[in-house]
Amino acid sequence: MVGMDIGTTSTKAVLYDLDGNVLAYTNKLYPLYRDATGMAEEDPEEILEAVVNGLQEILRKADLKNGKLHGVSFSSANQSLIALDKNHKPLTRVITWADTRATKYADQLKADGTGKTLYEHTGTPIHPMSLLCKLLWLKNDHADIYKKAAYYCGIKEYIFYRLLDVWQMDISVASGTGIFNIFDLDWDKDALALTGVTTDQLPKIVDGYAQSTGMRDEYAKVIGYPKDVPFIQGAFDGALSNLGVNAIDEGVVAVTIGTSGAVRVVTDHPVIDPKGRVFCYALTKDLWVVGGPVNNGGVVFRWARDNLFDAEKSTAALLQEDSYDLLTEIAKRVPAGSDGLLFHPFLGGERAPIWDADARGSFFGLTQMHTRAHMIRAVLEGIVYNLYTVLLALEEVVGEPKSIMATGGFARSELWRQMLSDIFEQPVTIPESFESSCLGAAVIGMKSLGLIDNLSDVKKFVGETNTYQPNPENFDVYRELVPIYIRLSRQLQTEYTNIANFQKKHAQHGETQE
Structure with missing residues (x-):
C-alpha cells in the first residue's frame, strides 16, 4: 500500500508492506507563496507535479516482481480552496488554511452572532482558514473571480480530478470546510445561502473508503501504475495522524507538533464546544475527531x-x-x-x-x-x-x-518530549510509527480493500513505543x-x-x- 500525504509545503509518499513495514519513502517540496499580507497560497500545478513525481519514484523503489501494488490512499491538509472555471481550470492558486485575508468576514460572523449558529451546525470554528470565510472574501473582495467560478474544491479533490477524472470529496475533508453540516452529513444550507455557492458547484461527498480507478492515460504512462490500481479517497491529515499513532480509542489524546501543531481525540459521535474553542471533524462517518489546531x-x-x-x-x-x-x-x-x-x-x-x-x-x-x-x-x-x-x-x-500519544518532528527531541510530559503532568508516549498521516492513509486503504478487518488493526503497525514520565521537580x-x-x-x-x-x-x- 502507498500512503500519500499532500501537505502544506511538501507531498510525502510511503510504501508499506501489508505488515506496516516501510519499504520506500519520498518527499517532494514546493513553495508556500506569501506575496501579500495575509496571503498563504500554493500553485496547484506544482503540487500535481509533486504527486506525480512521488508516485513515480515510489514505483521505481517498489519490487513489484515479488509483490502486488494493492492501492494508493490519500491524506491532505484541510481547509484549502481552489476556484475553477467551467472547464475545471484553476482561477486561483490553492488558498491554504494559513491564509488570513478573510479575517474581516470571520470577525463579522462572530460579531453578529451568525458564526455561533454556523459553528454549531458545522463543527468548524469561525476563522479565516475555513472555506466559509474564504468564499465570503472572494464574493466581496474578488467578485470577478467569484462570478467566473463554476466550481470550488480543495487540493486533494483537484488532484483526484486531474489524475482520475472524478469529482468528489471525502466526508473528512468536507467536515472541515465550515459549509458542511456534521449532523445531516451534507452541505449546510445556511452556510451555502450566505456564500451564494450551490451544491452543483461543489464535489460529490463520498466515504473515505471510496475507491477510484482508471487513471487518465497521460498520467498512467508517466507514472507507470497499472490502470486498475485503486486510489482511495482517505481523510484529512490530522484525523489520519490520530489513526497512524493508534489514538482512536476513547480518551487517547494525540499531540502533534510539526510545522504547526494540534491536540486531538476521537469520539464515536459529533461533539460541539459551547464556547466554540475546538473543532469537530470526521475521520469516517462513524468516528469523529475533536480537537484544536x-x-x-x-x-x-x-x-x-x-x-x-x-x-x-x-x-x-x-x-x-x-x-x-x-x-x-x-x-x-x-x-x-x-x-x-x-x-x-x-x-x-x-x-x-x-x-x-x-x-x-x-x-x-x-x-x-x-x-x-x-x-x-x-x-x-x-x-x-x-x-x-x-x-x-x-x-x-x-x-x-486516559493517555497521551505524541508525534511530529518535535518528537525527535528528548528535551521537548520531557517538557511536554512536565507541562501536561502526564506520561507521554512516543510511537515509533513513521509519517503517521501516511500510515493512517494506508490503513484506511487496507480497510477499504478488505486487507484488514478494523481500523484498530493499526496497533499491529505502529511499532515500539517510548514513554516519558513527568518530572515532579x-x-x-x-x-x-x-x-x-x-x-x-x-x-x-x-x-x-x-x-x-x-x-x-x-x-x-x-x-x-x-
Whole structure:
C-alpha cells in the first residue's frame, strides 16, 4: 500500500508492506507563496507535479516482481480552496488554511452572532482558514473571480480530478470546510445561502473508503501504475495522524507538533464546544475527531533559530550537525520556566483555542539576567504552554485524557518530549510509527480493500513505543507559570487587532517560503 500525504509545503509518499513495514519513502517540496499580507497560497500545478513525481519514484523503489501494488490512499491538509472555471481550470492558486485575508468576514460572523449558529451546525470554528470565510472574501473582495467560478474544491479533490477524472470529496475533508453540516452529513444550507455557492458547484461527498480507478492515460504512462490500481479517497491529515499513532480509542489524546501543531481525540459521535474553542471533524462517518489546531509549532522554533541564533546555525552547518539539536542543548542549560521568561508563540496569528488571526507573539518578563539561552527555552515552553491550553479546553468538552500519544518532528527531541510530559503532568508516549498521516492513509486503504478487518488493526503497525514520565521537580514551576501565561494572553488580546492593523498598514512586502 502507498500512503500519500499532500501537505502544506511538501507531498510525502510511503510504501508499506501489508505488515506496516516501510519499504520506500519520498518527499517532494514546493513553495508556500506569501506575496501579500495575509496571503498563504500554493500553485496547484506544482503540487500535481509533486504527486506525480512521488508516485513515480515510489514505483521505481517498489519490487513489484515479488509483490502486488494493492492501492494508493490519500491524506491532505484541510481547509484549502481552489476556484475553477467551467472547464475545471484553476482561477486561483490553492488558498491554504494559513491564509488570513478573510479575517474581516470571520470577525463579522462572530460579531453578529451568525458564526455561533454556523459553528454549531458545522463543527468548524469561525476563522479565516475555513472555506466559509474564504468564499465570503472572494464574493466581496474578488467578485470577478467569484462570478467566473463554476466550481470550488480543495487540493486533494483537484488532484483526484486531474489524475482520475472524478469529482468528489471525502466526508473528512468536507467536515472541515465550515459549509458542511456534521449532523445531516451534507452541505449546510445556511452556510451555502450566505456564500451564494450551490451544491452543483461543489464535489460529490463520498466515504473515505471510496475507491477510484482508471487513471487518465497521460498520467498512467508517466507514472507507470497499472490502470486498475485503486486510489482511495482517505481523510484529512490530522484525523489520519490520530489513526497512524493508534489514538482512536476513547480518551487517547494525540499531540502533534510539526510545522504547526494540534491536540486531538476521537469520539464515536459529533461533539460541539459551547464556547466554540475546538473543532469537530470526521475521520469516517462513524468516528469523529475533536480537537484544536495551532498555527505555531516548529515554524516558531525555525524563526527563533534563523533570527536569534544565526551564528550557531552557521556553526552547526560547518560541523555538519543539526542546528535544532544544538539549540535544544543550549536550552537545556536553563532551568524549567526559563527563570520567569514567558513567550507567546503567536507569530502567525492563532487558531485554537483563541481563534484570533490578529494574535501576535511576545516575550514577557525580560530582565537583564535573561540570555538568548533563556529565550530559546522560553520559545520551546511557549509552544507547549499553548498546546496545553488546547488540552484544557478539550478536557471540558470530552473529559480528562486516559493517555497521551505524541508525534511530529518535535518528537525527535528528548528535551521537548520531557517538557511536554512536565507541562501536561502526564506520561507521554512516543510511537515509533513513521509519517503517521501516511500510515493512517494506508490503513484506511487496507480497510477499504478488505486487507484488514478494523481500523484498530493499526496497533499491529505502529511499532515500539517510548514513554516519558513527568518530572515532579518541575511541577510547581509550571503550575505557577501556566496561569500567568493564560491570563496574559487574555489581556493582550484586547490589543492584538490594533497592532495587527498597524502592521498591515505599514507592511512593506510579502515573502515566499520554500
